[in-house]
Amino acid sequence: MTSVLVTGASRGIGFSTAQRVAARGGTVFAGARDAGRLAERLAADESTRGLDIRAVALDVTDDDSVRAAVRQVGDTLDVLVNNAGVPGTWAPAAEVGPGDFRAVFETNLLGPVRVTQAFLPLLLASEQPRLVMVSSGMGSLTLQSTGDDYAEIAHLPYPASKAALNMLAVQYAKSLPSVIVTAIDPGLTATEFTGGSGHPVEEGSDAVVTAVFDTAGPSGRFLDREGPVSW
Ligand SMILES: NC(=O)c1ccc[n+]([C@@H]2O[C@H](COP(=O)([O-])OP(=O)(O)OC[C@H]3O[C@@H](n4cnc5c(N)ncnc54)[C@H](OP(=O)(O)O)[C@@H]3O)[C@@H](O)[C@H]2O)c1
Secondary structure, three states, rough: OOOEEEEOOOHHHHHHHHHHHOOOOOEEEEEEHHHHHHHHHHHHHHHHHHEEEEEEEEOOOOHHHHHHHHHHHOOOOOOOEEEEOOOOOOHHHHHHHHHHHHHHHHHOOOHHHHHHHHHHHHHHHHOOOEEEEEEEEEOOHHHHOOOOOOOOOOHHHHHHHHHHHHHHHHHHHHHHOEEEEEOOOOEOOOOHHOOOEOOOOHHHHHHHHHHHHOOOOOOOEEOOOOOOOOO
């Protein structure tokens, strides 16, 4: 049985990932800042009834919260999905300063560092450990600087945080040879994050779920639901 921790599982792509992984027989630790509210949703939601999804209090910006979550998960974890993320400000460049970056990087970059470091001993105790970073095409230097995809979009902290997360994935892949590390671009997905714009949430979680069950690798790829994405 595959054990999987998903951060930011209270809604959106994280909730969908938790539901779909558990439906395929996984044991899911669903991290949420308000675990009580998530437990209520899990009990009430038709799609999660009877599945092995355990709500775990987990704020990725808080060391104590992360340490407590480690104790709840136990000794071994097969897959860590660093999904929790925030959009931050989309204000024009002239109005954006270091404080705006700090807020976004604390969740989108230091969150995955904090959670990965804390859970690493549990991952390394697994026979087939996987580390999944929920990134974004907006973090792709190639896509941001060529082609039409993001030609009209010039935002500061969020794409920078996801570009940094991509580099973190590459460096973890090199540093942790026994772990399959994958960065994922969910694509524009209809969640609270986008105000409902984009493809259905199941399409957003497709590549995340595939990476959760991928025991073949290779490690160090950036993928969406159709295949490789340019870094
Ligand atoms: N939607 C898209 O189009 C899209 C595209 C590319 C990448 N992504 C990425 O996909 C991931 C999930 O996004 P989403 O669209 O599902 O957004 P969402 O619906 O807004 O969900 C974000 C999740 O992150 C959690 N979160 C925020 N700060 C947290 C913290 N400090 N500790 C723990 N959890 C925290 C939220 O929990 P609370 O309920 O506690 O707020 C929520 O569960 C993000 O990393 C995002 O950057 C999304």
